[in-house]
Amino acid sequence: GIQVEQSPPDLILQEGANSTLRCNFSDSVNNLQWFHQNPWGQLINLFYIPSGTKQNGRLSATTVATERYSLLYISSSQTTDSGVYFCAVNFGNEKLTFGTGTRLTIIP
Amino acid sequence: EAGVTQFPSHSVIEKGQTVTLRCDPISGHDNLYWYRRVMGKEIKFLLHFVKESKQDESGMPNNRFLAERTGGTYSTLKVQPAELEDSGVYFCASSQDQFAGLHYEQYFGPGTRLTVT
Numbered sequence: 001g002i003q004v005e006q007s008p009p010d011l012i013l014q015e016g017a018n019s020t021l022r023c024n025f026s027d028s029v030n031n032l033q034w035f036h037q038n039p040w041g042q043l044i045n046l047f048y049i050p051s052g053t054k055q056n057g058r059l060s061a062t063t064v065a066t067e068r069y070s071l072l073y074i075s076s077s078q079t080t081d082s083g084v085y086f087c088a089v090n091f092g093n094e095k096l097t098f099g100t101g102t103r104l105t106i107i108p
Numbered sequence: 109e110a111g112v113t114q115f116p117s118h119s120v121i122e123k124g125q126t127v128t129l130r131c132d133p134i135s136g137h138d139n140l141y142w143y144r145r146v147m148g149k150e151i152k153f154l155l156h157f158v159k160e161s162k163q164d165e166s167g168m169p170n171n172r173f174l175a176e177r178t179g180g181t182y183s184t185l186k187v188q189p190a191e192l193e194d195s196g197v198y199f200c201a202s203s204q205d206q207f208a209g210l211h212y213e214q215y216f217g218p219g220t221r222l223t224v225t
Contacts, residue, residue: 033214094139
């Protein structure tokens with residue numbers, strides 16, 4: 001069936017470090033979004049990126065649709081970056097299929 | 109511009125009771141979605157409204173769940189009767205109307221945490 005897999009499942013880093021989160025998906029996509037779930041449980045939109053590369057401050061994302069993966073880069077990590085990062089894809093209907101998330105913990 | 113809002117933020121009910129969750133989408137968004145995350149599992153799609161019509165309700169777990177969107181504005185999700193396994197966080201999202209195969213970004217509300225005891 002259709003799958004969205006994220007890696008690593010957990011990541012613990014020192015403040016100031018860089019990180020790369022990966023999202024693999026099993027079929028071609030119409031839409032791919034990255035979210036940050038903060039400690040209060042809110043899903044914050046990071047990127048809408050079905051293909052190509054986007055940057056927003058210390059965060060950037062790249063989706064290579066032909067190879068069915070997307071990467072989220074976080075540079076110079078801060079403690080406020082902690083939380084769970086979700087990748088979600090739209091495979092042609094309108095619903096988003098979520099990955100299981102990467103839990104990022106930034107240690108001061 | 110206000111984001112997606114949900115009410116209540118938390119609800120604790122006993123097994124067998126009824127609970128109604130509300131979602132107000134971003135103004136002008138015709139598409140409204142419900143998702144939920146039950147304990148330890150990934151976030152899963154429940155259903156999709158386009159204005160007041162149910163476009164896709166393939167994710168609704170059973171007939172104890174009823175979603176409505178009268179007038180194409182806010183939506184309600186009723187669980188009756190609630191069971192223990194319904195506990196989790198219920199998210200609502202909205203997006204602009206689709207045109208000519210274009211797909212738009214979905215914006216999520218803060219969620220309603222439902223606990224069934």
